Amino acid sequence: MWFKKKTYPEFWTRYLNHFKSTTNKDFDNQRFLVFDTETTGLDIKTDRILSIGVIAVQGQIIKVSDSFECYVKQNIFNSETIKIHGLLKGGNITKAEESEAIKAFLEYIGNAVLVAHHAAFDIAMINAALKRMNLPKLKNKVVDTGELYKKTKYVKDHKHYSLDALSNIFNIPQHDRHTASGDAYITALLFQKLSSLLQKKKKGLKLRYFFDWI
Amino acid sequence: MNTIAERIFDFLKDFPPFSMLSREQLLAICKSVEVHYLEKDTNLFVAKNPVKNQFYVVKDGAIGLFREDSNTLVDKCDEGDIFGLRALMRQDDYKLTAKAIEETIVYSISSELFKEYITTNPEASTYLMSSFATNTTYIESNPLQNQNSTDNIPDFFEEQSASYSKNPVSCLLNTSIKEAALEMTDKRVGSIIITENNKPLGIITDKDLRTKIATGLISIQETVEKIMSSPVITYPENITVAEAQIAMIKNKITHLCITKDGTPNSDLKGVLSEHDIVVIRENNASVLVKEVKRATTPNQLQHIRKRAHEVLKRYIKQHIPITFATKIISAMNESITQRIIDLAIKGMATPPPTSFSWIAIGSQGREEQLLLTDQDNALVFNDVPEEAYESTQNYFLKLSEKITTSLNIVGFEFCPAEMMASNPKWCLSLSQWETQFKEWITKPDQDNLMLCTIFFDFQHIYGDETLVNSMAKGIFESIDSYEIFLNFLGLNALKNPPPLSFFRQFLVESDGEHKDQFDIKGRAMMPLVDAARLLVLSKNIKTNNTIIRYENLASAEPQNKDIYLACRDSFKKLLRFRTEQGILHNDSGRFIDLQKLSKANKLELKSCFKAIKDVQDLIQTRFQLAQFM
Numbered sequence: 001m002w003f004k005k006k007t008y009p010e011f012w013t014r015y016l017n018h019f020k021s022t023t024n025k026d027f028d029n030q031r032f033l034v035f036d037t038e039t040t041g042l043d044i045k046t047d048r049i050l051s052i053g054v055i056a057v058q059g060q061i062i063k064v065s066d067s068f069e070c071y072v073k074q075n076i077f078n079s080e081t082i083k084i085h086g087l088l089k090g091g092n093i094t095k096a097e098e099s100e101a102i103k104a105f106l107e108y109i110g111n112a113v114l115v116a117h118h119a120a121f122d123i124a125m126i127n128a129a130l131k132r133m134n135l136p137k138l139k140n141k142v143v144d145t146g147e148l149y150k151k152t153k154y155v156k157d158h159k160h161y162s163l164d165a166l167s168n169i170f171n172i173p174q175h176d177r178h179t180a181s182g183d184a185y186i187t188a189l190l191f192q193k194l195s196s197l198l199q200k201k202k203k204g205l206k207l208r209y210f211f212d213w214i
Numbered sequence: 215m216n217t218i219a220e221r222i223f224d225f226l227k228d229f230p231p232f233s234m235l236s237r238e239q240l241l242a243i244c245k246s247v248e249v250h251y252l253e254k255d256t257n258l259f260v261a262k263n264p265v266k267n268q269f270y271v272v273k274d275g276a277i278g279l280f281r282e283d284s285n286t287l288v289d290k291c292d293e294g295d296i297f298g299l300r301a302l303m304r305q306d307d308y309k310l311t312a313k314a315i316e317e318t319i320v321y322s323i324s325s326e327l328f329k330e331y332i333t334t335n336p337e338a339s340t341y342l343m344s345s346f347a348t349n350t351t352y353i354e355s356n357p358l359q360n361q362n363s364t365d366n367i368p369d370f371f372e373e374q375s376a377s378y379s380k381n382p383v384s385c386l387l388n389t390s391i392k393e394a395a396l397e398m399t400d401k402r403v404g405s406i407i408i409t410e411n412n413k414p415l416g417i418i419t420d421k422d423l424r425t426k427i428a429t430g431l432i433s434i435q436e437t438v439e440k441i442m443s444s445p446v447i448t449y450p451e452n453i454t455v456a457e458a459q460i461a462m463i464k465n466k467i468t469h470l471c472i473t474k475d476g477t478p479n480s481d482l483k484g485v486l487s488e489h490d491i492v493v494i495r496e497n498n499a500s501v502l503v504k505e506v507k508r509a510t511t512p513n514q515l516q517h518i519r520k521r522a523h524e525v526l527k528r529y530i531k532q533h534i535p536i537t538f539a540t541k542i543i544s545a546m547n548e549s550i551t552q553r554i555i556d557l558a559i560k561g562m563a564t565p566p567p568t569s570f571s572w573i574a575i576g577s578q579g580r581e582e583q584l585l586l587t588d589q590d591n592a593l594v595f596n597d598v599p600e601e602a603y604e605s606t607q608n609y610f611l612k613l614s615e616k617i618t619t620s621l622n623i624v625g626f627e628f629c630p631a632e633m634m635a636s637n638p639k640w641c642l643s644l645s646q647w648e649t650q651f652k653e654w655i656t657k658p659d660q661d662n663l664m665l666c667t668i669f670f671d672f673q674h675i676y677g678d679e680t681l682v683n684s685m686a687k688g689i690f691e692s693i694d695s696y697e698i699f700l701n702f703l704g705l706n707a708l709k710n711p712p713p714l715s716f717f718r719q720f721l722v723e724s725d726g727e728h729k730d731q732f733d734i735k736g737r738a739m740m741p742l743v744d745a746a747r748l749l750v751l752s753k754n755i756k757t758n759n760t761i762i763r764y765e766n767l768a769s770a771e772p773q774n775k776d777i778y779l780a781c782r783d784s785f786k787k788l789l790r791f792r793t794e795q796g797i798l799h800n801d802s803g804r805f806i807d808l809q810k811l812s813k814a815n816k817l818e819l820k821s822c823f824k825a826i827k828d829v830q831d832l833i834q835t836r837f838q839l840a841q842f843m
Contacts, residue, residue, distance in 0.1 A: 062249035
């Protein structure tokens with residue numbers, strides 16, 4: 001049965017359709033979606049997503065109206081990480097089933113470029129959820145603000161810089177740290193500052209410049 | 215849940231006009247805010263480009279607004295400041311360039327949302343209109359201007375809202391007349407309101423008890439319903455004195471019921487009686503002036519001056535135009551001084567040997583004194599033969615001694631710099647004064663310039679006014695023959711540049727008793743006063759009051775009307791502001807603790823500095839002061 005074409009749900013087809021057109025956008029027209037996930041822990045196999053926060057940046061401007069926030073019902077539960085994100089298993093926030101949340105997330109992001117701090121982890125968490133739904137991985141291009149920071153040549157080393165550390169370096173006030181939306185917003189401010197720095201260095205921004213590390 | 219919008223809400227809610235919106239309204243605005251990041255020296259918008267459909271609020275950092283042609287800084291906006299409002303007012307091009315003067319984060323808000331929420335909120339839109347008017351270079355007509363047209367009402371106190379007793383004595387319909395009368399006696403009132411569910415149904419006054427009960431017509435055991443007057447005449451809480459009087463005369467009644475919405479169907483708030491009106495009249499300035507004329511001792515005058523201060527407090531509280539308040543208080547001070555001089559002359563052994571004039575100088579001369587400050591005065595007497603000079607001067611020195619002592623009792627403290635008529639230097643004959651002025655004008659050193667700024671604002675208070683007119687004429691003649699004096703006076707007028715750099719911290723006093731306080735008189739009011747004096751002197755206009763000086767200048771030079779009127783309005787604002795501060799802290803109001811100012815107050819002060827800057831620029835060009843500086 002190796003030749004049998006898999007059938008995917010309608011929303012996945014819609015999601016894929018966004019990637020069919022190959023119009024090249026310049027930096028200012030590109031919709032960047034800065035996002036963050038709060039999870040039960042750091043193990044991609046066993047831990048689960050508790051919430052996703054997304055906010056759009058386009059033409060260097062953060063658009064509060066173009067944002068997405070959702071909380072996910074999970075049975076997996078880690079009392080250690082509750083201390084960090086404050087999300088209880090029950091809680092009184094309206095939560096969606098994981099599959100519903102991922103569906104809504106895909107409908108929202110379309111073919112936008114995703115931006116996250118240490119993006120590999122957040123992307124892997126979402127891909128793991130997609131796998132549980134028998135779906136392939138995300139198709140979106142991804143920018144990692146941690147890698148972007150290295151490109152600015154502020155530092156010579158190859159260390160990982162945490163969001164906290166970079167917030168301090170770039171003088172970004174840390175409100176709502178460890179909520180998905182709060183961290184997404186902080187990451188968006190960081191992204192603004194980093195792309196502005198790179199723009200100065202490169203005299204104009206080429207989209208390509210953001211992805212060539214992938 | 216919208217974590218990010220909540221975060222923006224938390225920031226905006228502290229700043230006007232956002233502070234004036236409801237939580238829902240502001241949250242709706244926050245949900246569509248856009249966040250801009252600007253590195254130092256990058257432009258947000260550029261002059262002559264079409265306006266964008268949004269306006270801006272500084273979140274962090276600072277934005278400078280620059281005039282495009284000269285690249286001069288017009289304004290600096292920091293945390294919470296709004297700019298780019300032009301977009302909301304008209305579809306047009308930007309007049310200024312907005313550039314980040316340090317690393318800055320700016321929120322932008324779309325015009326549509328603004329229109330939806332802010333224009334429907336009267337408080338917020340008034341705030342924005344006025345900040346727009348002051349944010350621009352005075353090209354737009356000020357929508358708040360019309361409110362000042364009441365300046366011209368001669369008997370302005372009629373427009374005050376009447377104060378009434380806010381705890382009316384009331385009873386129910388089934389109360390007996392006796393019980394009601396006992397209640398009135400107990401509460402010592404002349405009337406009682408009969409209410410049902412706190413709505414006024416009727417009223418019984420002392421007169422009803424006299425005409426209906428004491429005459430034996432009705433028994434005191436009957437209920438109040440039998441004798442009450444009903445229905446009652448009702449008015450809303452903001453009734454003015456004039457309205458109240460008309461209502462009483464028209465209805466031939468002595469009591470009005472004040473209800474929440476002014477109809478008999480809303481909650482009773484109070485009772486306004488004819489007596490309340492009498493009390494208001496008693497503390498009215500014109501009554502006080504009459505009492506001044508009857509006073510026979512400085513102590514009586516001191517008491518009247520204290521009551522005048524209460525009148526002033528009421529004016530400030532009720533936002534009566536400041537020009538009206540200054541006129542009243544100056545008239546009060548003038549008549550008190552006149553009365554003191556009358557009494558002092560009577561106390562002298564002989565009548566004055568020749569005609570003289572008592573002169574107010576400095577802020578009293580400009581009729582800008584609202585709060586009690588030091589006395590500043592001088593005396594001029596008619597020329598006498600040389601052999602009589604000494605005895606004449608001695609007579610007037612003695613008279614002045616009496617006058618200044620009485621003024622001190624009233625509350626005008628002795629001038630520490632001895633700028634008083636009791637000082638032989640400032641008690642001179644007409645020709646001595648003319649010689650004196652001529653010397654100051656032809657030798658404009660720092661000390662003489664300072665004296666000019668005090669003595670040139672002189673105002674006749676008592677005696678022979680022709681002497682004062684001759685003095686004024688002498689000054690203009692001297693200036694005409696020594697025009698470079700105006701350049702020196704001009705330099706002097708520019709010695710206090712506007713503290714435009716105050717956007718982070720106002721320029722505050724760096725040492726002394728008033729460390730870290732802002733000197734509103736020295737840094738904001740005196741620059742305007744000095745500029746006005748210089749300009750009217752150069753135009754041969756003899757007026758003293760700074761507000762009137764700017765008005766005269768505006769009509770004399772229509773091409774600079776906008777600048778002069780902006781100066782006038784700024785001066786009015788500052789005068790009110792200083793008076794408010796003075797009343798609040800029971801001092802001269804000169805030094806302000808900036809920590810305690812609201813954002814709106816700071817913005818208002820800031821707009822005044824713009825006017826100072828403009829008029830100083832004008833002076834610098836007109837008197838070609840650049841070469842001197």
